[in-house]
Amino acid sequence: MTNSTTLPPLSSAQTAVSFIDWLTQARPRAVLLDLDGTLVDTVADFDVALNQMLQQQQLPAITQAEIRQIVGKGSVHLIQSILAVKLSQAGLESGPEAVQQRFSAAWDAYLQTYLRINGQYATVYPGVTQGLQTLHDAGVRLAVVTNKPLALAQPLLKVKQLDALVEFLYGGDSFDRKKPDPYPLLQACERLQVPPEHTLMIGDSSNDAAAARAAGCGIALLRYGYNHGEPIDAVPAHGHFDSIIPIAEAVQSSLLSV
Numbered sequence: 426m427t428n429s430t431t432l433p434p435l436s437s438a439q440t441a442v443s444f445i446d447w448l449t450q451a452r453p454r455a456v457l458l459d460l461d462g463t464l465v466d467t468v469a470d471f472d473v474a475l476n477q478m479l480q481q482q483q484l485p486a487i488t489q490a491e492i493r494q495i496v497g498k499g500s501v502h503l504i505q506s507i508l509a510v511k512l513s514q515a516g517l518e519s520g521p522e523a524v525q526q527r528f529s530a531a532w533d534a535y536l537q538t539y540l541r542i543n544g545q546y547a548t549v550y551p552g553v554t555q556g557l558q559t560l561h562d563a564g565v566r567l568a569v570v571t572n573k574p575l576a577l578a579q580p581l582l583k584v585k586q587l588d589a590l591v592e593f594l595y596g597g598d599s600f601d602r603k604k605p606d607p608y609p610l611l612q613a614c615e616r617l618q619v620p621p622e623h624t625l626m627i628g629d630s631s632n633d634a635a636a637a638r639a640a641g642c643g644i645a646l647l648r649y650g651y652n653h654g655e656p657i658d659a660v661p662a663h664g665h666f667d668s669i670i671p672i673a674e675a676v677q678s679s680l681l682s683v
């Protein structure tokens with residue numbers, strides 16, 4: 426079997442065929458959804474919370490383009506990476522010890538601001554509400570599996586009125602392991618009582634793809650998200666899409682066909 430990292434990039438035409446093939450055979454009864462870069466464009470919220478923290482730390486500001494490259498591996502990774510980059514840009518010691526020294530104060534400042542503004546500047550991507558409604562109406566079970574901490578992810582889903590369509594949410598701190606580890610996806614499948622081979626993960630990054638692949642789930646990737654600043658079409662998946670709507674419609678059709 427070919428290793429995922431050695432698979433060549435798939436063209437859109439190839440992935441469209443392989444997605445239909447996967448759907449025909451899997452007829453998915455559950456869909457797991459990533460949050461940042463998939464359901465909600467959260468970069469503008471991150472912008473406010475991170476720059477408030479950096480100002481307090483007397484470090485250089487961060488741009489939204491830089492944020493898009495770092496989001497997706499959880500908040501601890503986010504703060505640590507940004508402290509290292511900005512300490513270095515300021516010409517200060519930026520090794521792990523220097524980062525660790527500032528981490529606690531930076532984390533507190535970041536969370537305090539984020540909790541206050543959560544969802545105010547972030548926007549739900551076009552097609553998300555309609556796509557989730559289509560899946561919900563087709564009887565597909567929905568859950569969110571994000572690397573964002575629960576304390577931020579839960580209120581965000583509520584404020585964006587996406588919580589009614591989703592049965593539950595696992596955050597980056599729900600378990601000891603987070604994506605790209607398959608563990609949170611496997612836990613979600615177990616709770617939904619749908620086996621991974623009948624479950625589709627919809628995400629925006631190589632993290633989501635790796636977790637889904639290791640769990641044995643199908644994987645559909647969205648091109649509008651972050652993917653750590655790398656081109657998403659180079660990440661092997663069952664399909665690459667510009668909106669959740671065609672994904673939801675294809676899932677719905679696979680369940681209707683005999």
Ligand SMILES: O=C(O)COP(=O)(O)O
Nearest residue numbers: 461497498499571572573
């Ligand atoms: O790292 C984060 O905070 C967000 O990650 P997500 O893309 O898994 O929602």
Ligand SMILES: [Mg+2]
Nearest residue numbers: 459461462629
């Ligand atoms: Mg994401």
